[in-house]
Amino acid sequence: MALLEFDDVSVTYHSRGADVPAVRNVTLSVDAGETLGIAGESGCGKSTLTSTVLKLQPKTAKVTGEVRLDGQNVQTLSWGKVRALRWARASMVFQGAMHALNPVQRIGDQMSEPMLLHDGTLSKGQADTRVGELLEMVGLPARRAGAYPHQLSGGQKQRVMIAMALACKPQLIVADEPTTALDVMVQAQVLDVLSGLVRDLGVGMVFISHDLSVLSSTCDRIAVMYAGRVVEEGPAEQIFDNPKHPYAAALAGAFPRIGDTRFRYAPAGLPGDPPFPGDLPSGCAFHPRCPRAEARCSVTEPELVTHGDRTTACLVVQDQGAPA
Amino acid sequence: MSAPTVPPESGPLDVPAGPLSARGIIWARRRAATARFARAFGQSRSGLLGLAILVLFVVVALIAPWVFPRSVLDVTQATGQPFEPPSREFPLGTDDSGISVLALVMWGARISLLVGLAATVLSMFIGTTVGISSGHFRGWFGSALDRLTDWFLVIPYLPLAIVLATVLGRSLLNIIIVIGVTSWPGTARIIRAQTLSVEGRPYLERAKALGAGNVHQMTKHVLPNVMPLVLANTTLAVSISILSETTLSFLGLGDPDNVSWGSILEQGFASGAISLNAWWYLAAPGVCVVLVVLSFNLIGRAIENILDPREQAA
Numbered sequence: 001m002a003l004l005e006f007d008d009v010s011v012t013y014h015s016r017g018a019d020v021p022a023v024r025n026v027t028l029s030v031d032a033g034e035t036l037g038i039a040g041e042s043g044c045g046k047s048t049l050t051s052t053v054l055k056l057q058p059k060t061a062k063v064t065g066e067v068r069l070d071g072q073n074v075q076t077l078s079w080g081k082v083r084a085l086r087w088a089r090a091s092m093v094f095q096g097a098m099h100a101l102n103p104v105q106r107i108g109d110q111m112s113e114p115m116l117l118h119d120g121t122l123s124k125g126q127a128d129t130r131v132g133e134l135l136e137m138v139g140l141p142a143r144r145a146g147a148y149p150h151q152l153s154g155g156q157k158q159r160v161m162i163a164m165a166l167a168c169k170p171q172l173i174v175a176d177e178p179t180t181a182l183d184v185m186v187q188a189q190v191l192d193v194l195s196g197l198v199r200d201l202g203v204g205m206v207f208i209s210h211d212l213s214v215l216s217s218t219c220d221r222i223a224v225m226y227a228g229r230v231v232e233e234g235p236a237e238q239i240f241d242n243p244k245h246p247y248a249a250a251l252a253g254a255f256p257r258i259g260d261t262r263f264r265y266a267p268a269g270l271p272g273d274p275p276f277p278g279d280l281p282s283g284c285a286f287h288p289r290c291p292r293a294e295a296r297c298s299v300t301e302p303e304l305v306t307h308g309d310r311t312t313a314c315l316v317v318q319d320q321g322a323p324a
Numbered sequence: 325m326s327a328p329t330v331p332p333e334s335g336p337l338d339v340p341a342g343p344l345s346a347r348g349i350i351w352a353r354r355r356a357a358t359a360r361f362a363r364a365f366g367q368s369r370s371g372l373l374g375l376a377i378l379v380l381f382v383v384v385a386l387i388a389p390w391v392f393p394r395s396v397l398d399v400t401q402a403t404g405q406p407f408e409p410p411s412r413e414f415p416l417g418t419d420d421s422g423i424s425v426l427a428l429v430m431w432g433a434r435i436s437l438l439v440g441l442a443a444t445v446l447s448m449f450i451g452t453t454v455g456i457s458s459g460h461f462r463g464w465f466g467s468a469l470d471r472l473t474d475w476f477l478v479i480p481y482l483p484l485a486i487v488l489a490t491v492l493g494r495s496l497l498n499i500i501i502v503i504g505v506t507s508w509p510g511t512a513r514i515i516r517a518q519t520l521s522v523e524g525r526p527y528l529e530r531a532k533a534l535g536a537g538n539v540h541q542m543t544k545h546v547l548p549n550v551m552p553l554v555l556a557n558t559t560l561a562v563s564i565s566i567l568s569e570t571t572l573s574f575l576g577l578g579d580p581d582n583v584s585w586g587s588i589l590e591q592g593f594a595s596g597a598i599s600l601n602a603w604w605y606l607a608a609p610g611v612c613v614v615l616v617v618l619s620f621n622l623i624g625r626a627i628e629n630i631l632d633p634r635e636q637a638a
Contacts, residue, residue, distance in 0.1 A: 085535070086534060091533070092533050117535055
C-alpha cells in the first residue's frame with residue numbers, strides 16, 4: 001500500500017451556475033521515501049489536486065474519487081479527524097513563504113504552534129527546544145526563533161516554512177512551488193535542504209513546480225498535468241531527457257541545458273495559454289496548441305496508456321508504440 | 325505625529341541566549357518588550373503630552389475626596405453665594421446654589437472617567453467579538469451577525485440610548501450598559517472589514533492546514549492582526565463614551581446620585597448660567613471633556629504607531 005494514493009480523483013468547482021472541472025480523473029501514488037513531482041503551467045490543477053490531501057479545497061469544490069493517506073480516505077473523514085490529520089500526518093510547504101507567515105508573531109511561536117495544537121502534553125519549553133532543532137536542521141541558527149518574519153530574507157523564510165512542515169514528524173510533505181520567487185542560489189540551497197530531508201527522514205514528498213529541471217533534480221517520478229489531467233508520468237530523468245507527450249516535450253524544452261547544442265539555435269516555447277477549465281476543447285485538451293496535432297486529436301480524448309514504466313495520454317505517441 | 329523609531333540593536337534577539345529556563349526566557353522577553361515599548365513611547369512627544377493630561381485627570385479624580393469632602397457637594401452646606409465669579413476662595417467660581425465649581429468638576433472627573441472606560445471596555449468587547457466572528461464565519465451565522473450590526477448601525481443612536489436608559493432606570497451601571505450596548509456597531513464594522521482582509525491571507529490557510537480550529541484561528545491569528553485597529557478604536561471609543569455620558573447626563577438620564585461633567589453642564593444650562601454670563605460654570609466641565617478626549621486620541625495614535633511591527637520595519 002502506497003503512502004498517498006489519488007484514485008480517480010476529480011475536483012469540480014461550481015462557478016456562476018456552471019461546473020468547472022479543475023482536476024479530472026487523476027490517479028497517482030507516492031511511497032514513503034519517494035518524491036513525486038507534479039509539473040504543469042499555472043491553472044492546470046496542480047495545487048487544487050494537492051489541496052485535497054488535507055481537505056483544504058474550497059467549500060464550493062466537489063471532490064469525487066478517493067484520496068487515501070495510508071489507506072484512509074481523507075475526503076470522507078469527519079471534521080475533527082481531518083483536523084487531527086492535518087500537519088500531524090501530512091504537512092505543506094506553501095507557495096510564497098513571504099505571506100504564509102503571520103507578520104505579527106515570532107517565527108518560533110509560529111513553528112511551535114502545530115506541535116502545541118496536536119500534542120496537548122507538550123510544554124512550551126519542550127516545543128521551544130524542538131523549534132531550535134528544526135531550525136538547525138534547515139541550516140538556520142536556533143536563536144532566530146525570536147525573529148519576526150520581516151527580519152528574515154526570502155530564502156530564510158522558505159526554510160522556516162520547511163522546518164515548520166517537519167514540526168510534527170509527518171509521513172508526507174506537500175511542497176507547493178517551494179522555490180518560486182527565490183533567486184537561483186537560494187533555490188539551490190532550499191532544494192538541497194528538501195532532498196536531504198527526504199533522504200534522511202524517509203518521508204514521502206509531493207513536489208509541485210512548473211520547472212521541469214528543478215523537478216528532475218529532486219524527484220524520483222514526475223507527473224505532467226495539463227488542463228486538469230495527467231498527460232504523462234514516469235521516472236524523472238526520462239521525462240526530462242526524453243519526454244514523449246508533446247506538452248511534456250514543450251515544458252522540458254522551455255528549460256535549456258547549458259552546453260547542449262540542441263538548445264543553442266532552437267529556442268523552444270509553446271504559444272498560447274492553457275484552456276479555461278470550464279470551456280475545454282473537444283478531444284485532446286492540448287490539440288489547439290500541439291505541434292503534432294492530427295485531425296483525430298480534436299475528436300477523440302486519448303486514454304492514459306502504460307508502456308513499461310512510462311504512461312502517456314496521446315494518440316500520436318501511442319501509435320508509435322515502443323518508446324522513441 | 326512623528327513615528328517612533330526603535331534603535332536597531334533593540335530587536336527581539338537581544339534576549340540573552342543562555343541556559344535559562346523556558347519561563348525565564350519568556351519573562352526576559354516580556355521585560356525586554358515592555359522596556360522597548362516604554363522607550364518608543366517616550367520618543368513620541370504627542371503621546372507623552374496625552375499621557376500627561378490623562379495622568380493629571382486621573383490624579384485629580386483620585387484625590388477629589390481628600391481635597392473636597394463629599395459634604396461640599398451638599399446644597400444645604402454650600403459656602404458661597406450663587407454664581408460667584410472665580411476668586412481666591414472659589415478658583416472656578418460657584419454654581420447656582422453656591423457650591424464650588426472646582427469641587428464639582430473634580431468629583432465629576434471620577435464618574436466621567438469611570439463611565440468612559442467601563443463603557444468602552446464593554447463596547448470594544450462586543451464590537452471585536454461580533455466583528456471577528458462575522459468576518460470569520462462565512463455562512464448564515466456570519467450573515468446574521470452582520471445584519472445585527474447593520475440593524476444597530478441604522479437605528480439612530482441617541483433615541484435608542486434614551487429609550488434604553490429610561491427602561492433600565494437611572495444608575496451608574498445602567499448608563500455604562502447603555503453606552504456600551506449602543507456604541508459597538510461601528511467597531512464591529514471596522515473589525516469585520518479588517519478580519520475579511522486578514523482571512524484572505526495565506527497564513528490563515530497555513531493555520532487551517534496546521535489543524536487549527538475556529539477559535540484558535542480567530543484568537544491567535546486574526547485577533548493579533550486586527551489588534552492595532554482595536555486599540556486605535558478603543559481610544560476613539562473612550563472619547564465617544566465620555567461624550568455620550570456627557571450627552572445623556574445633560575439630557576437628565578445620568579445617575580442622579582453622582583455628579584458628572586454632563587450633569588454639571590445640565591445643571592448650568594437649566595439654571596440659566598448662559599443668560600447670567602456665568603461662563604465659568606459651563607466652561608470648566610466643557611474644557612475638561614475636551615482635554616480628556618484629546619489626551620485619549622493622542623495616546624491612541626502613539627500606541628498604534630508602536631504596536632504595528634510593520635511600521636517598525638520601515
